[in-house]
Amino acid sequence: MEHINVLLAGGASRRFGEPKAFVKWRGQMLYEWAKKALGEHTVIISRSEFIDRFQENGENEVYQDAEPFQGMGPLAGIYTAFKKTDGDLYTVLSCDTPLIQRRTMLELERLMTAGADAVVPISDGREQPLIAMYHKRIMPVLYDQLSNKRLRISDLLGRISVSYVQAEEIGADPAEFINVNTRHDFRRLEEKTHSFRRD
Template sequence: MKHTNVLLAGGASRRFGEPKAFVNWRGKMFYEWAKKALGEHMVIISRPEFIDRFQENGEIEVYQDAEPFQGMGPLAGIYTAFKKTDGDLYTVLSCDTPLIQRRTMLELKRLMTEGIDAVVPISDGREQPLIAIYHKRIMPILYDQLSEKRLRISDLLGRISVCYVQAEEIGANPAEFINVNTRDDFRRLEEKTDSFRWD
């Protein structure tokens, strides 16, 4: 089966105050930390106004949301990746999770077995559907849900076969699953990495 890595970088970042994908932290932009975790060729789904900036940084496959679902959040981003690329399995990662590690993504991929539509980790009691693996066969369900403007990922997960895995079961540090939404989150990154094991 053909595998595709997808970086979701289309959020408006209103709470943060600037595009999170390009925030510098420890010598890399947030999206570059996510790219390191994906570890292979990836496609980026972003906003039209960010595409040139990604391309200037050497990224080749950068797409805006497919019509008619532009600006409809992460589900539109996943649908766009399905539509624009020829793959079977899709590793999906949001750009605002700079602590996620390559080994964690590989463990999720390993758990994707026949008959499963998605592998989603759980950390501190919270599902993490934007750090997950999806099979392209869910594309018709995704299309229907977007057409109905049902944009909650939890609704999608309720309609497909999901393998949920606790972070500790795959050796992941709970800190990996922190997503940076605000400046306060950003300031807390350093304290979260005191005992962190990097790839």
């Protein structure tokens, strides 16, 4: 089956105050750290105003949300990746998770079984649906939710067959699942890197 890596980088970053994808940390942009965890061939889903900036940084496969669902959050981003690419299995990762490790993403891929629509890790009791694997057969469910403006990803998970895995079962450190929403989160990145072994 054809496997596609998807980096979601279309958030408005209102709480952070500037586009998080391009914020520099340890010499690289946050999206570049997340992209490392996905691997070489990665499709980026973003906003129209960011596409030129990604392309200037050497990214070739960058798409804005498919119409008529532009600006409708992560579900629109996943739907767009399905629509724009010819794959079966999709590894999905948000651009504001710079501590996530390649080995963690590979473990999620390994755990995807024929009967599952998704593999979603749980860390510290919280589901992590934007650090997960999805099968393209859920596309009609995504379309239905977007059409009805049901944009909560938890609603999607309730309608598909999800295989949940505890982070510790795949050797993932809880720090990997920190996403940078605020300046405070960004300042905490450095201290969190001391708690686990990086790839």
